[in-house]
Amino acid sequence: MKKTALITGASAGLGVEFAVQLAAQGHDLVLVARRKEKLDEVAKSLAEAHGVDVRTMSADLSDPSAPEDLFAQVQSEGLAIDYLINNAGSAGPSLFEEKDWAPQAKFLELMMTSVTHMCHHFIPPMRERGFGRVVNVSSFAGRLARPAGAHYGPSKAYLVALSEELALLLRGTGVHASALCPGFTHTDFHEAAGMMEMKNSLPGFLWYDAETVVRDGLRAVERGKPIMVSGRLYRWLDPIAQSVFFRPLIKAMAPGR
Template identity: 40%
Template sequence: MTTALVTGATAGLGAAFARALAAERRDLVLVARDAERLSATASDLRDRFSVDVEVLPADLASVDGCELVEKRLADASRPVELLVNNAGIGLRDAFLENPIEDEERMLALNVRAVMRLTHAAVPGMVTRGHGDVLNVASVAGFGVTAPGSTYSATKAWVITFSESVHLTLRQHGVRVSAVCPGFVRTEFHSRAAIPTENIPDVLWLDADDVVRDALADLRRGRPTSVSSVRYKVLGGIVRYAPRPVFLRLIGRAARTVGR
């Protein structure tokens, strides 16, 4: 069996990735902050899919947490063939309304941890001549979002980073892809206290569908994965619309929200 390591593995997309990979008969290394919930998730996956599941309780917003997981990724005697960088957070308010400590934590988790874990995993993959990295970004990373949240900036970094590393490593048999979902029914928004009651039902995605599409796109060698036709269209508009026009529209939206 091959082994996959999934961060943020106890809920949402992380849990969906863990289930899908266990169903493929992959052994797992699961990473999350909540040790008790992590152990329960691992036990359920072992019972349901008869795979080996290792747990690593770690806070990836800290250097110590990253170093713990980096050490496991660099262990050549127990190679990790697929890294899923899923752990991440968002903030409800605009940049100037957030404590700088919250902004720094988001940057550390959404950006620094993705960079460090990828950097730890890919040398062994290059040596073996194969391996995969999935970095969970967002369609929000394709453009600026109102009312000025810096979450979109962190996800823009993940997209550009993934595309760049993909171009560097594909000649070595290593595939890297950024997963860019829209609104997914997970704990993400409630944890950040982000209101969702005004989001139309048509914009919500199922976590299992996003994971299925992400794994399929990775195997096709695509550097980005956007789930569903509606988000492919919306993401394309955000990404490729003339910048001055798009910024004017977002500016109007921000003024409306601020009223």
């Protein structure tokens, strides 16, 4: 049956792929990101290819009022959102290298608060209608501590915890919530973060394509799986990363030893 999906971060990468796969299933779309012209390009091509209704809404999700404004706009257009894909995200600043607090606060707003705020507004109507699918795009980086920028991984770990709790809370309501945890994925993410040198230095087997990741995410939420680690390699690594025996290894890798 035809549904409507709202996808954040739909101007590039995984967000575009979510739009492609959901449009191919015949669903109408609401695409959200900051770059309106990119969203409009995606909207035009998907509406032409699949005959679905695609609307675009420009929003900066690091602005605390954005989720509320989006919800109001969706309501004023008389739309019922059945799929909520909280996908927008960025690599963010390093906690110590970036000296100002404002960019750090905006990053945390984008990565955690905006997702929670979107769930706060969009899930209750799903629960009332008895159907909803919520995918919170987390990361394999949220499954283990690393001596990295200090809050990208933790912000993604929050999304895992949030999704797991939502999945429990929503049991029996017809609304499913899943955290999708991809490993390294070919998108614009690393270029946008100035991380191309790191990307080029990593072996190819660590990288997955957006199509595989999104297919895994949509399948998982359909099945009501609260945590989906995407990609065979990362699924194999995940139980090791969760093991207590992995902690000493992480410690040994940390600077200062």
